[in-house]
Amino acid sequence: MPELANRAVPALLLAGVAAPASSPAGVTVYDKGDTHLEFGGRLQAQYHLESPDAGDSTDELFFRRMRLYMEGGVTEDISGKWQVDFGKAGVSVKDAYIAYTALGPGRLTVGNHYVPFSRESNTSSKRQQLVERTFVGDHNYGTPDRQLGLSYAGVTGPVGYQVGAYEAYIDADTKKLDFGSGTNKDDDWYGGKMVAGGLDFFLVGEPFKKAQGDFARAPSLALGINGFSWKNDDEQPAGTPAPAQQYDTAKGLSADVALRAGGLSVDAQYNRFATEANGSNVTSGLIEGGEGDFRTYAVEGGYMVVPSRAELVAGYQALDADAYDETWTRASAGLNFFLNGHTDKLQATYRVGSNREGVDGKDANELFVQFQHVI
Template identity: 25%
Template sequence: MMVHAYFSRRVRFLLAAVVAFSLPGISLAGSVSEMDLLRQQIAALEASNRELGELRTEVAQLRSTQEDQWVNSRRKEELKSMISEVLVDADMRSSLMGSHMTAGHNGKNFFLASEDGSFLLKMKGQIQFRYIGSFQDAGSGASAIDDETKTGFVIRRAKLDFSGNVVDPRLGYAIQVAIDRGTNTASSDKIAISYGLSEGFTLWGGEDKAPFLREELTSSSRQQAVERSFVNEVFTMDKVQGVGLKIKKDDWMTHVMINDGYKSGDGGTRQNRFTQTGVSQVNADTGADLSRGSVSGDFNDDQTDFAITARADFRFAGNWKQMKDFAAWDGEGKAIFVGTAIHYEVGETGDDAFNNNFLSWTMDGSVEQGGTNLYAAIVGQHTDLEAAGASGQPSADDVDLLGVVVQAGFMMVPDKFEPFVRYEHVDFDNWFGGAFDEVDIVTVGFNYYMKKHAAKFTLDLLYAFDPLPFRDEGLGLQQDDADSDEQMVLRAQYQMLF
């Protein structure tokens, strides 16, 4: 419309000029000749042509400008639409990294949450794929080992962990599901609910690790060797059912728990070989073993009247985060921790079994500095034998077990390559007879960290200098004959956390 009006005005002006100069009979001046008039008309026509050329140029420029404006307007609408789509997508993919972000991965675990934080679900997992080679020196007794060499692969651990809070950040929950390495069936490994009474005070109930051994309380994903020590497996209370109170301060923390006793959170696998099998759980009249295959996690099927576990930890240097594993990472300062714990258990009364009372205790400490780590622990267990002197039972009134473990590691390549060594000793106080009275074990190996514990490869060699009175498949150890000399286990493992 603007182009047409502009063009019309200019054309009318030029045409009027041409007509004016070309009308016959108009006298410009008496002295002007017809030749001069003709020259003037030619000049006027040339001027008109120049004006028409300028007009065409301006019209072309105007059209180009209007087309650009139209294109820019269309592009602007497209950009608006694109930006709107990106904003919608960003809102859908939001995470807790911002105040309005409610889903994603925070570098440690996946999560879902409400914007106000009142509802939270954290999800993480663990996979440990392991090779084990077990080599024994067979004895010559009646139960002589038939196969001295056992090798193979195993999914040692496959776990999914869910935790968070409901309605209020103070009201927490935790559920862990584990895949059985033998049957590939899934079962609960931890079930707990908690309430934050105030800052540093937490009350909880359910089934989880008893607050006893530091090795056991340290996640299997954060161990230094491929597996926890043999000492830990002998003395651990593992998972128990009960209620507990946790108190955490700047330089100390404590955890007290009333529970159903040794491995009461492990169902039918929880018999204590030193207090709940053999001499400790037998029929008073017949001597028959009552413990095997008769226990569960239910309230009326345990073998304990009462149990209490308590642990205290003290921080002399470093931060509590450094206590979650045994590695001395690059950039971490010096750390010193000391801990102690007890577990007292009263055996089941009112049935026809000899159920023994026992007291377990431990002390441990660790130091980390400059890439070097050192950990040591001593643990003991005193058992009162209710069946002492009975037919077929030991004459001793009690038995005292003792275990010691010391391990050290050094980051030869910071956060990448870490050799380690571990020594452990167990004194069974002649529980199994002279042949199995004491056991010494040394483990050497290394860790190669690709992303700290989230992706690491571990290789170690375990050497038992003495025959073992029982097996532990988790460690790769087999039961020996009494006259066996030694046992060696080669273990290689790749771990992934997600």
């Protein structure tokens, strides 16, 4: 712990003291009549130090995300967005969709975009309190993330809704339930049909954006429920494992609550997943006896000790799988400095992990320090 603290504190002190909040937005380069064009992006430079109980510590400095996007339209009702990332995960397409708003009260979206599952996943990485997402928003552990398909979404009074259908891919690794978009799939990923939907209930205050941290300080409370069902297309791409070791079906349910009030921001979420492999005798990773039932849950929050400027944050998350001997847990604490709201901020998160991948005593402590700039 002293080693981690000595490295983190000097970096955090660079943030200074008072700055107003702002919302990240791109630069409009053309706006005339119904035609507009906007460019933007985000840069997240991250330092990561990991100290396992067994083995040597490792650290690295890298760009977690380097994203560019363009968004625009030539009519009032039709727009499009394209976003690409050049960060740690390699070059990959993120958003790539066309949106149509003249079909009823909601918006029809066609292309690569977020599946309506998991509040944390649907909260942009640039608006997260902890440097890294917890289990409930991690695509490695059941959350579908972005997929290629179509959806319809809107808000009517205090209720938000979204429903969609997608061609969703899964990585051939039974240690995870790792969903990935077909726009970036590797040779050992296999696809299937997915349907998903969700509801948000805004119980206090006006409908608010999925963004962590309370800058407005006005009381707001929302509840969400959503789910998905995925079925393997029974294809056998080159490089995948034997069909018996592939997932045949996967289903997920999620419930969440979000509270914002007086500088306090709290998100809590519970996910439950039920999977089946093609082979009934498969035992590997998250699968035991051909089935892979597991649960993820997390509580994370923060308080603005200096309004819109400095935020203390903390979180607890867990992955409880039937195939695990122990529950995998992580506890986090950190500090965020906002130079300009979520547009420019410096974050530090210290995370204590226990029983990684369900193995008793496989523990590690981690430090994340990240600077973010959004255009």
